[in-house]
Amino acid sequence: MPPRPRAVIVGLDGVPHRLIERYASDGTMPNLGAILATGTLRRMASSIPEISCVAWSTIITGRNPGVHGIYGFMNLRPGTYQFSFPAFGDLKAPPFWEEMPDTRAAIVNIPGTYPARTMNGVTVSGFVALDLARATYPKHLIPELERLGYRIDVDAAKGHSDIDAFLRDLDATLEARIRAARFLLARERWDIFFLAFTGTDRLSHFLFEAFENDAHPRAGAFRAHFKRIDGYLGELYETVGADDLLVLLSDHGFDLVETEINVNRALADAGFLKIASPTRDSFEGVGEGSRAFALDPARIYVNLRGRYPRGCVDPGDRERVARDVAGALQDLSVNGRPVIRSVFSREELYAGSRIAEAPDLVLLPRRGFDLKGRLAAPALVSRGVFTGMHTHDDAFLFVRSSAIPPSEIPAAPWVGDVRALVERGLAG
Template structure:
C-alpha cells in the first residue's frame, strides 16, 4: 500500500521558504511545492516546538495533549520540571499506527524523549539529554554511539562564534543524513517522518544574516539552507507517485527586537515577590505572590487551588487584574504584546493545567518566563524569535483529501489517519 512521508523544517517561515525556493537556494523544496499545495498556517499557543510537535504527533491541541511548554513548575516545591514524551495525554501517531499494524520511523522529532517503544524506529529530537534513552529499538544504539551521533548542535557556539555554529549545524546535518539512510534500510515503512531542527537554531542566532544580503554570514546561512534542502531531497527521492507527502514547519520566525522578562513585569506590577534578593528560579517565590510566569510568556495565577502554599484565592477578578496590569505596562513602556485568556484558547481534558494567561509577543518583542540571569529587556545573542502566524504546510496527495481536513498543525495526524482509513 502507498506510504506516508512527513518532512519537518523546524521554524522555517512560509515567506522565507518561498523566497529561498524562488532564489534557487532550495530547488528540491521548490519542486515539492510545484507538485503539491502550499499554505501558510498558524502554530500553537504558544508557538513553541515542544507544544507544536506534540500537536503534530497527536492531532490535538495542548488542552488535549497536555504539553504547554518545555518546562513546568512543581506545585509543591516550585522547582522546574520537564515534560517528557510519556506525559502526552493524547495518543501519538506511533500508538495509532502501531494498533493498526503499521510500521513507522520517527527521526529527530522534538519532544519525543525518552524514546517510547514503537512498532518501528524512533530516534528522539531535542531536548534529549542522553543518547542512550533517545533510541528505539535499543539494538540500534551501538551504531549511533559508534558514529558519535549528535541530536543537536552546540548552541553555546551561537553566543561566541556564529560561524562556528554554522559549521556545527552542518556537522549535525551530516549525522541526520546518515541516520535517514541507515533507518530506511530497515523498511519497508508505512510512515517515514524526519524533522530537520537545525533550521530553528540557525534562525534564532542568524535571522539577521538570513534576511540581510549585506551581512557577512548571509551567504553561509543560505548555503546551510541549501544543505537542508539537499537532505530533504534525499527523503523526497524515496517518495513514489502513490505516496502521501506532508512537509511543514511547527512555527514561523521573525526579527527579534528585544526579550521581555515576564516575571520582572509581574514583580513591577506588585503581583510577584521573592524571599531571595537575587532569585535564580521560582523556589523562593513568596506565598503572597499572586502570579508568576513560565516560558514563553505563560502566566499562572498563584492561587491555593493549584499551589497549596499560595494565599490568594482564584477569582475572575484576579485574572482580569493581572491581565489589565500587563496591558497597562505594555502601553506605558511601548512594549508589544497581546494578552490571551487561557480559557479562550485551550479546550480539552488537560485545559485545567493550562496557563491562565498567555502573553503573545509581536513586532519583535518576545516574552520570556525566566527568572534572573538575563536583562529585564534585551536580545542577547538571538536575532530571531518564534512567530505564530507564518508556519507552512505542504501536502501532495494522490487522492483528494476530504474538504473537512484541517489547515493547521493537526493536519499531519489527520492525513495519516485518513490515508490508512483509521477513524479520526
C-alpha cells in the same frame, strides 16, 4: 489490489512560510521548488504558546494542550516552585503512529519523543534527548548510529561564544542526521517515515538577521545550511511513490528580535509579583504576597492558595486576578509601542481533561518583542545574543497526496490539523 500508500513527513523546525517561498523561488532550494509544484503549500498557525514542545506535541497527537497536557519545556512540580521538565511519558494523548497498529513507522528526531519507547517500528528521539541509549528503539540500532557519528543535537552553547564554531557543529550535526536517515530509510521496513531537522531553529535563533539581510557577513552560511537540506530533500523525494503522501511542515515561524521583554519584571512593576531571592533551578524567589508569575514563554500563573507554597489568591478569586493581570499586560508599552498583541485565558485556548494544569493566561507579543520568563531580570527590557524569535502565525504546511484534493486541505491550517491529513493520506 494496488499497494497501500506510504507517508514521508519532513519537519523543518522553526522555518517560516516566507523563507520557504523565498528559497523555493530564488534558486536557493531548487529541489524544494520542484516539490512544491506538485502539491499544496499553506501558511500554518502554530500552537499557543508557539514553542516546539507544545507545537510538536500537537502535531503528533492532533490534540490541543488541554488534552495532551504539554504547555512548555518547563513546569513547576505540584505544590512547589521547583522546576520539572516534561518528557514523552508526560504526553497524555498518543502520537498518531501508536494508534495505527498495522502501520510501521520510522520516527527520527521528533522533539518531545524522549525517552524512546516500544513501538511498531524504530525511534531515534529528538530534543530534549539526553543520551543516545535512551533515545533509541530498538536498542540494536545504537551501534550503527554510533558508527555513523549520529548526534542528537547541535551544541547550541557554542553560539553564545563562537558563532563560527557553532556553524561548523551545526553542519556536522546535519550531515550525521542525514547519514542516519539514509540508513534507516534503506534498512527498515516502514509505512511512515517521519524526520525532523531541528538545526534550522537553532540557526535562526542566532542568525535570523542573516536571512533578513543579504549583506550580513554570515548570510552565505545561513543560506548554505538550507542548501544542504535541499540536497537531501531531492534525494528523499526519489523514494516517494506517485500515490504516497508527502508532507513538509514547520512547527512555528520566525522573525527578528528587536527587544526582549521580561514579563516577571512587568508583573512586579504592576504590583502582582513580589520577587525575593531567586535561584537558577527553581522559582523559590516568588515571594509572599505575589498574586501571579510567569514561566517561559509568557505563560501566566495565578499564585493560588493551596496550589503553591506561598499562594495567596483564593480559588474563587482566580478569574478576577487573571482579568486584572490581563488588563495590566495588555496596556504594556515600550517607547510608546504596545508590546502585547493578545492576551488569552486558558478557557479561550484549551479544552480537555488536562486544562487544570494550563497557565491561567498566555500572551502573544507584537512583532519584534520576545517575551521572557526570567524571575530575576532587573529591568523590563533586555537584549541577549539571539537575533531571531518564534512566531505563531507563519509556520508552513505542504501536502502532496492523490487521496486529498487541494480543496480539502484547510485554507488556514493550524498544527493540530496535521494528524488528520496524515491519516487520510494513508487511507488512500
